[in-house]
Amino acid sequence: MTDSPDPDDITARMDELAATARRCFDLRLQTNAGGNLSVRLKSRDAIVIKPSGVGFRECARENLQVVMLDGTVLSSSAHLKPSKDLEFHLEIYRRRRDINAIVHCHSPWATGYASAGMEIPCLTVQAVEKIGRLPLIPLTENLGPQTAAMIGPVFEDHGIRGAVLANHGTVGVGASLAEAQYLAEIIEETAHIAFVRDTLLLSRGRPASSEPRFGTASDEQAVSSVESQDR
Ligand SMILES: [Zn+2]
Numbered sequence: 195m196t197d198s199p200d201p202d203d204i205t206a207r208m209d210e211l212a213a214t215a216r217r218c219f220d221l222r223l224q225t226n227a228g229g230n231l232s233v234r235l236k237s238r239d240a241i242v243i244k245p246s247g248v249g250f251r252e253c254a255r256e257n258l259q260v261v262m263l264d265g266t267v268l269s270s271s272a273h274l275k276p277s278k279d280l281e282f283h284l285e286i287y288r289r290r291r292d293i294n295a296i297v298h299c300h301s302p303w304a305t306g307y308a309s310a311g312m313e314i315p316c317l318t319v320q321a322v323e324k325i326g327r328l329p330l331i332p333l334t335e336n337l338g339p340q341t342a343a344m345i346g347p348v349f350e351d352h353g354i355r356g357a358v359l360a361n362h363g364t365v366g367v368g369a370s371l372a373e374a375q376y377l378a379e380i381i382e383e384t385a386h387i388a389f390v391r392d393t394l395l396l397s398r399g400r401p402a403s404s405e406p407r408f409g410t411a412s413d414e415q416a417v418s419s420v421e422s423q424d425r
Pocket of ligand 1: 228229279300
């Protein structure tokens, strides 16, 4: 039997989450009622998460949901339930004690890359430093949405701070909501920069694949296979 979370802790995290959601909406990282975000309570055994069917702009104390890490929903308005992506949020929190916040958006530039089945190349100094690698998680074998069992293990690697879901969107994580939010912004900005670069290169007849790419999972695989051949 665990203690009930501190009401002041819940209120503070709800206000923080609502402010972050509003920033996402204002930056057009997420429109309509899609995407979701969550934050871990200070007590660490529960989270506050956006409800299903409510837009980022409308997140407020009255509609946000409190869920224990074992999936028990503690407070919920009668007509609302936690985001349908609750399971993958819980899976990441259970696996990574260093992660206290998750921001998941369907931001268009990054989701465009993911929907083309292309990894987003981390081209800039900032992207390499802040993201490092950005794995692309494919759809299920039946072409269904990614499951918690597919997303969770990717974040088992403590070097992973973000991922892109094919035909779906982005996931940014962090020790705080601000960190996770910045990741969501940097992922989108990186995809936008990559698209502009690739378009300019193509307009001059230079294929993008001939240019350096940094920080993707493909790069890591290439480096590891060279290293294993050297052994
Ligand atoms: Zn989504």
